[in-house]
Amino acid sequence: MHVLNQSRGPRDRFYAAQAGASPGGHGEGRTCCGQRHRRGGAGRGALAEPAVLAALLSDPGHGYDLRKTIGEMTDAAIDVDQGGLYRVLQRLEAEGYVVSTWVEGDSGPRRREYELTPHANDLARDWITHLRERERLAGLLAELLETSVGHARPDDDRHGDLKHA
Amino acid sequence: MHVLNQSRGPRDRFYAAQAGASPGGHGEGRTCCGQRHRRGGAGRGALAEPAVLAALLSDPGHGYDLRKTIGEMTDAAIDVDQGGLYRVLQRLEAEGYVVSTWVEGDSGPRRREYELTPHANDLARDWITHLRERERLAGLLAELLETSVGHARPDDDRHGDLKHA
DNA sequence: TAACATATATGTATCTTGCATATAGACAGG
DNA sequence: CCTGTCTATATGCAAGATACATATATGTTA
Numbered sequence: 001m002h003v004l005n006q007s008r009g010p011r012d013r014f015y016a017a018q019a020g021a022s023p024g025g026h027g028e029g030r031t032c033c034g035q036r037h038r039r040g041g042a043g044r045g046a047l048a049e050p051a052v053l054a055a056l057l058s059d060p061g062h063g064y065d066l067r068k069t070i071g072e073m074t075d076a077a078i079d080v081d082q083g084g085l086y087r088v089l090q091r092l093e094a095e096g097y098v099v100s101t102w103v104e105g106d107s108g109p110r111r112r113e114y115e116l117t118p119h120a121n122d123l124a125r126d127w128i129t130h131l132r133e134r135e136r137l138a139g140l141l142a143e144l145l146e147t148s149v150g151h152a153r154p155d156d157d158r159h160g161d162l163k164h165a
Numbered sequence: 166m167h168v169l170n171q172s173r174g175p176r177d178r179f180y181a182a183q184a185g186a187s188p189g190g191h192g193e194g195r196t197c198c199g200q201r202h203r204r205g206g207a208g209r210g211a212l213a214e215p216a217v218l219a220a221l222l223s224d225p226g227h228g229y230d231l232r233k234t235i236g237e238m239t240d241a242a243i244d245v246d247q248g249g250l251y252r253v254l255q256r257l258e259a260e261g262y263v264v265s266t267w268v269e270g271d272s273g274p275r276r277r278e279y280e281l282t283p284h285a286n287d288l289a290r291d292w293i294t295h296l297r298e299r300e301r302l303a304g305l306l307a308e309l310l311e312t313s314v315g316h317a318r319p320d321d322d323r324h325g326d327l328k329h330a
Numbered sequence: 331t332a333a334c335a336t337a338t339a340t341g342t343a344t345c346t347t348g349c350a351t352a353t354a355g356a357c358a359g360g
Numbered sequence: 361c362c363t364g365t366c367t368a369t370a371t372g373c374a375a376g377a378t379a380c381a382t383a384t385a386t387g388t389t390a
């Protein structure tokens with residue numbers, strides 16, 4: 001599952017401390033594209049905001065549940081980090097695309113309900129245009145690479161690296 | 166044309182000074198998605214590197230010409246900034262995907278020729294996978310947004326902003 | 331010699347991400 | 361009662377990628 005921001009599931013408190021993660025040292029996970037796109041970075045472009053928008057459009061609610069909503073909507077293809085999620089919501093509110101209100105729940109911790117403003121429709125349309133363009137460009141580049149690389153398939157030269165034949 | 170990095174065409178020297186750009190002050194270009202994706206940022210994800218890879222795969226040469234190659238290959242949809250271009254090339258060389266050699270040209274400024282190493286094929290295949298996934302996710306989100314927003318089309322309320330009517 | 335095109339390269343700000351951490355209420359088990 | 365876990369919101373921080381501006385150096389042309 002693509003983790004846009006966070007994803008370590010439940011067990012927030014001291015998870016890292018118990019698991020022995022090095023704070024500041026960083027591991028060296030290698031995701032793809034030759035070591036790149038390791039931890040932070042803009043490897044895949046902005047996806048959290050449109051995902052949040054889509055979730056709020058189809059099913060308004062509070063932040064914590066938004067993750068689940070997004071996960072379901074995208075068939076688990078997109079998972080937004082908790083931290084990033086609230087940052088997106090704060091930004092959207094500061095810009096007038098959502099409004100939030102504290103809910104007086106009689107149980108559980110305090111929570112906010114987020115609602116989209118009419119402006120959000122404009123933003124969503126902007127995002128649609130933008131995402132379609134990104135889709136097009138990614139596909140275009142993929143095709144170009146496929147055309148040029150095409151000769152050797154991943155399992156075809158696992159032993160000869162292009163110049164041994 | 167999508168400007169990945171730079172694009173102000175010829176006229177490098179003092180272009181900004183003459184045009185009166187504020188160094189450090191920054192303007193506030195608004196590209197799309199409600200003010201965001203203004204100047205730097207990771208708005209569209211990494212595209213410069215795969216573009217350079219595709220260009221080098223189909224037509225090796227020196228950096229300066231690579232821009233033109235990329236522009237032609239992508240039908241002007243992608244334009245890589247000069248600065249970013251060389252940074253990509255340096256990175257690829259540091260990682261062993263390209264090798265460069267100074268060319269003793271009898272005219273013009275010194276230049277480097279860049280060649281891909283056999284390793285570059287693996288990287289290209291990684292990028293293909295990655296780009297296809299990005300294509301898929303962008304399309305998925307676009308569809309979700311379209312479904313939820315669908316009711317009002319951009320030109321349907323160009324005069325009524327949803328709440329003034 | 332000034333202006334311009336070619337060519338390579340660095341400085342810097344900004345944006346978005348991903349991981350880690352900080353609070354805090356409610357609830358279950360020992 | 362204390363500990364641990366789940367729900368819920370939020371900030372700190374480093375890294376990666378982009379875009380704009382600037383710094384060079386060489387050759388060509390006016």
